[in-house]
Amino acid sequence: MGVFKALAFAALAVAVPVEERAKKPQSFLKDLGNSTWVIGNEIWNVTQNRQYANKLFYKGGDRVGNAVGHYVSYNGAASDLNWTSAAVADSGNDWINVKFTANEGDFHWVIYDDLPGAYQYFVNHALPTLGEFRTLWRLDNTSFSRGRTNVKDGVLPPLEEYRSAINVQDETWQKADGTYLTKYDWSGNVRDMDFHGVYGDEVGSWYLNPGKDYFNGDQLKQELMVHRESQTGDAVQLNMIHGTHYQAISRDAFADGKVWGPWLWYLNDGSKDDAAKRAQEEEEAWPYKWFDDKEYQSRGKMQGKLVLSDGRPAAGAAVFLGDNNNSTISTLDQGKGYYYTTYADEDGKFDIHDIRTGTYALYAWGNGDSIADVTTNFTQNDVVIKPGKNTNLKELTWKVTDTKNRIFQIGAFDRKTDGFALSGPTPFEHARISKCPANLTYTMGKSQTSDWCFGQALNGTWNINFPVKTAPSDSKLTVSLAGFSQGTSATILLNGVQVGNITSASLVNSQDTYRGATRNGEWRLLEFAVAKEGLKMGENRIDVGVEKATQWRGWLWDSIVLERL
Secondary structure, three states: OOHHHHHHHHHHHHHOOHHHHOOOOOOEEEEOOOOOEEEEOOOEEEEEOOOOEEEEEEOOEEOOOOOOEEEEEEOHHHEEOOOOEEEEEEEOOOEEEEEEEOOOEEEEEEEEOOOOEEEEEEEEOOOOOEOOEEEEEEEOOOOOOEEEOOOOEEEOOOHHHHHOOEEEEOOEEEOOOOOEEEHHHHEEEHHHOOOEEEEOOOOEEEEEOOOOOOOOOOOOOEEEOEEEOOOOOOEEEEEEEEOOOOOOOOOEOOOOOOEEEEEEEEEEOOOHHHHHHHHHHHHHHOOOOOOOOHHHHOEEEEEEEEEEOOOOEOOOOEEEEEOOOOOOOOOOOOOOOOOEEEEOOOOOEEEEEEEEOEEEEEEEEOOOHHHOOOOOOEEEEEEEEOOOOEEEEEEEEEOOOOHHHEEEEEOOOOOOOOOOEOOOOOOEOOOHHHHOOOOEEEEOOOOOHHHOEOEEOOOEEEEEEEEEOOOOOOEEEEEEEEEEOOOOEEEEEEOOEEEEEEOOOOOOOOOOHHHOEOOOOOOEEEEEEEOHHHOOOEEEEEEEEEEEOEOOEOEEEEEEEEEEO
C-alpha cells in the first residue's frame, strides 16, 4: 500500500474503530484532542482543526493535499471562524448532526451513513454587520483540475500560467499573447445556478443549493463560484451565502438565530451528469422535511396578477419578494432576511411556493419583451405570508407612463445589456468593455439596438441623433445603467447644452465593469429634466461625452429614454 493511501486508511481507522462500525449510525465524530476532530462516514472523512478542515479522505486519497482545506469566513479572508468545540447535536439511526461552535455562531454537518458528502448549514449568534459571508473548499489541484458553473465549464488555468503573466488588477493577469487570466470569469447568477464545483478524472466536489432563499439579492445577483488560487494553485470551490462581488452596497446586520442553508456538499467520481441528477433530486426535496427547525418548516405561498395601468398584462415581469418597507436599499442589495424570486407569465400572473412565514414587500420590474418600454417599478408592502396558507394578492395595478409621449428609446428597460453589441454570448469577460468604441453615432430610425454597445469606458463621445416632429415641451431624459464602476465620468449634452452627467461623485462604486461583468451589475436609474427650450423642431442630438476614463471602469447600458412630461 502506498504512503498516500496508507495515511487515508489510517485516518479512517482511527476515526472509526471496528467495533463501532457495526453500530447505527455509522457516521461519526471523533475528538482527537488539541482542537482537532475527525468527522465522516465509511465513504469519506474530514479532519477539522480549530480553523481549517485540512484533510479530506475520499476514494483512497487525501483530496486536500497541500491546499488549505475547508473553512468559514466573513469579509474576505480577514475573519475566519475559529471552532471552540464540536458535538453531536442530534442523531438518528443512520445519521448524525455535528455542530461546530464559534463565537459568531454554529456550523453544522448533517452526515448520513451512505451519503458521499454532507448537508451543511450555519446558525448566526454574533456575526458583525457584514457584506461577505462564505463557506468554501480549497482543494488539491491535481485531483480537481476543472471547474464548472452553469455558464462556464473547463480546465482551471495551471498555476504556471499565472507566474508567467503580469498582474494588472486584483486577481487578474495579462498573458504574453494579450489575453487575460482572471478568477472572475468563473462567476454566475446565484439564483440561476443548478450546481457548481471542481472536478477531475477521479473525483468531484459540488455545492447544491436548492431553494436559495437564504442568499442575498434578487434575480440579477452574481457571485464568484470557483477559481484557481493564484498564489498556491488550490482549486477553490466557493459557497458565497452572502456576497458582494458585483454590488455597491450590501452590508447587513443579522438576527440571532438567522439560518443559512441547509445546502448539500456532494462528492462523486467527477461526473457532471450525476451531480446534475442529484441537484434535481435536492430541488424536489426542498424544503427539507428532515430539518428540525420550527421557523424553517413554517411556510406558506402567494399568488397574484400584475396589470399595467395602460391595460397590458405585465408579461414576463421580474417578481421579487423581499424586505418590507425598505425604500432605501435596492432589491439587489437586500440581505438581512429571506428572499424569493419568480417571473410573471404572459398574462402577468405569478406565484411563489414554500415561502417562510412573515411580512414582506413585493417588488416588480420589466424584464424586456412586451413590456420593454416600462420605465417604472412596482412595490407593494405588507404582504403577509401565513403558515400553510395561500396569500392571494389578486390583481395589482402597476402605474406606467404613457408611451405616446415617448420621443425615443434605445434598449429594453430590463436592467441588463441584452441586445446591445458585444453583450454576449457569455456574461463575463475581462476587458471586453474596452472593445466598445470611444466614439459612436446612433441615428433614430436608421440604427438598430445592436449598433449601440453594451458598455462605455473610453474617452470619446456617443451621439444620439433624433427628430422632434411636434412642438417641443418639457421632457425627461431617463438614463438606466445596468452597472457602474467608479473611475469614468461623462457629461450629457442636448444640442450642446448640459442636461446631466454620469459621475463617480454621485454614484457609489460597484465592482462590475472591471471584474468583467458584461450583462449586469448594480442597476442605477438617473433622471434629468429637459426644458422645452432645449429641444427644437426637426433634428436634435444628445452627446454622452466621456472626459475622464479609467481603464475597464465605466458603465453597462440598460436603456436611455427621452419622453414628454
